[in-house]
Amino acid sequence: MTLNNHGEKVAAEVLAFIHSRRSLMLSTLTPEGYPYASYAPxxxxxGQIYLLLSEIAIHAVNLQNNRxxxxxxIEDEDSAEELFARRRVSYMVQSEMIETESQAWHTGVQHLADRLGPRIEGLSKLTDFKLxxxxxxxxxxxxxxxKAFALEGMNLSGEGISHLRDGHKRREANDAKEVEHTPA
Structure with missing residues (x-):
């Protein structure tokens, strides 16, 4: 699928926004099927996301049991112009644990170190850290x-982008009057 000019502009915005952040919120599923929220650099x-996680951490255990x-x-709360409309991008993802010492492992760890600093080198040498x-x-x-957009496809910027226009709708005036005239 090819993006039009507007789609290419949105895709570039998405990537620029992602690269301006260094951590993400992660929601995984426990073995019992409950959602578990955490974060990770x-x-x-x-077009794919890499995380270096300790297998001691609940989110790493969850990713190993359910991919x-x-x-x-998400945009920082302190810098957002509007708390109810913070800039954000969310994805449904499929996870894969990369085999330690494989070429993909070395590439992922090097990209993490380039982006996040020298701590990655030390963590990657610990046997409990998995990529x-x-x-x-x-x-x-x-x-x-x-200003919401659906991103379709298997990369961060979306192979297909559509503006979601069927969103917020005002309540009818009659509904508002009923609320206003309801006795306290």
Missing amino acids: FTCVD VASVLI FRLTPRRGRYVKGFG
Whole structure:
């Protein structure tokens, strides 16, 4: 699927936003099927997300037991113009644990170190740290009220982008009057 000029502009915005963040919110599923929220520093390589996680951490255990997860990359609360419309991108992802010492392992760890600093080198030498690759299945980019976009495809910027226009709707005037005239 080819993107039109507007889609290419949105895709570039998505990637620029992602690269401006250094950590993401991660939602995994426990063995009992409950959602578990956490966070992790990340990097991106070829449209995929890489995380270096300790297998002691609950989210790493969850990813090893259930490869389905969700990520949220969000604008900082303190710098957002509007708390209810913070810039964000979320993805439904499929995770894969990368074999230690494979070429993909070395590439992912090097990208993490380049982005996040020398601590990655030390962590990657610990046997409990595992490298995970998260492949997006679909996502959503929100940059304000009425400015939401569906991202389809298996990369961060979306192979197909559509503006979501069927969103917020005002309540009918009669509904508001009923509320206003309801006795306290």
